[in-house]
Amino acid sequence: MPVDISADFLELSAARLRSAYRDLWVLPVAADFTGPFGLPAEVAGMPKVGFFPGSTIGNFEPDEARAFLRHAATILGDGAVMIVGVDRIKDPGVLHAAYNDALGVTARFNLNLLRRINRELGGSFDLRSFAHYAFYNCREDRIEMHLxxxxxxxxxxxxxxxxxxxxxxxxxxxxxxxxxxxxxxxARSAGWELSATWSDEAELFSVHALRLT
Ligand SMILES: C[S@@+](CC[C@H](N)C(=O)[O-])C[C@H]1O[C@@H](n2cnc3c(N)ncnc32)[C@H](O)[C@@H]1O
Structure with missing residues (x-):
């Protein structure tokens, strides 16, 4: 049951998955995952595993991440497991290099926001007059991106x-x-207990399995 707010893209991915894995039952849910949403009736009563592996959890403010995990607990129900990927606290130099990459990919991604504002909200931003700026704020344990x-x-x-x-x-x-x-x-403050953690040797990224307490 892939969940995404972008319904067209979700349907396209679901169709691709169905044709690549003929025996797989693919039930896409177009929803905003920052709030509660329902799952298809076909899976009512089945035990569920939530899978949120790509570190998007880090893009939430901690209060929002807690609310997200609480909603996930309600949606997945008793006996659920949740698998979450989390980028780890590490040498700020490594983070700095990643968010200020030499090819300028992150800078283009950041500036693309202004391009979209111009296109979709009738903005007049001149992209050349804004500079990508990313730094690690070690008091808040977060990378901040600015223009x-x-x-x-x-x-x-x-x-x-x-x-x-x-x-x-x-x-x-x-x-x-x-x-x-x-x-x-x-996770504990959202009702989940950590039951397993996997990490790479350099301890840059972790995947955690959570169980409902
Ligand atoms: C950076 S990508 C996902 C990366 C990776 N798959 C992961 O597990 O973290 C972000 C995806 O989340 C979707 N998305 C962003 N905000 C959302 C929201 N509020 N509700 C549902 N989907 C959302 C986007 O449409 C996009 O497909």
Whole structure:
């Protein structure tokens, strides 16, 4: 049961999976996973495993991550297991290099937000006048991504005018990092007990199995 807010893309992926794995039962659910949602009636009463492996959990604020895990507990029900991938707290130099990659992929990803605002919300951002800026905030255990205005400028979005001072930034994304201990404590506060942890040798990334307490 793949869950995604992007319904067209989800249907396309589900169709591909069905044709690649003929015996697999694929029941896509187009939903916003930040809130509670229902599962298809076909699986009522079956034991369930939630699978959220790609570290998207780190893009939530800790309170939102807790709410997400609480909703998951309600949706999956008694006896559920949840498998979650979490990017670990590590040398800030490694994180810095990843979020400021030499090919500029992350910078393009970040600036793409302005392109989409221009296209979808009638914005007037000049992408050349904003700079990608990412750094590790070790007090909050998170990478912060910003777009910094290279100059004083005015931009219109949806008929509103926004003024930027030179160096003023738009905070576009956070990516929280967790130790196994800090993630276990977050999970516990949402009703889940850590039952297993797998990690790579360099301890850069972990996958945790959680059980409902
Ligand atoms: C970075 S990708 C997923 C990465 C990886 N598959 C993972 O497990 O973390 C983010 C995906 O989440 C979907 N998504 C983002 N926000 C969502 C939301 N609020 N509800 C449901 N799906 C969402 C996007 O459409 C996209 O397909």
């Amino acid at each position: 910094v205005s290279r100059m004083g400028q005015r931009v219109t979005v949806g008929g509103e005018t926004v003024a930027f001072r030179p160096g003023e930034s738009i905070h576009t994304e956070c990516s929280y990092k967790y130790s196994p201990q800090s993630f276990a404590s977050l």
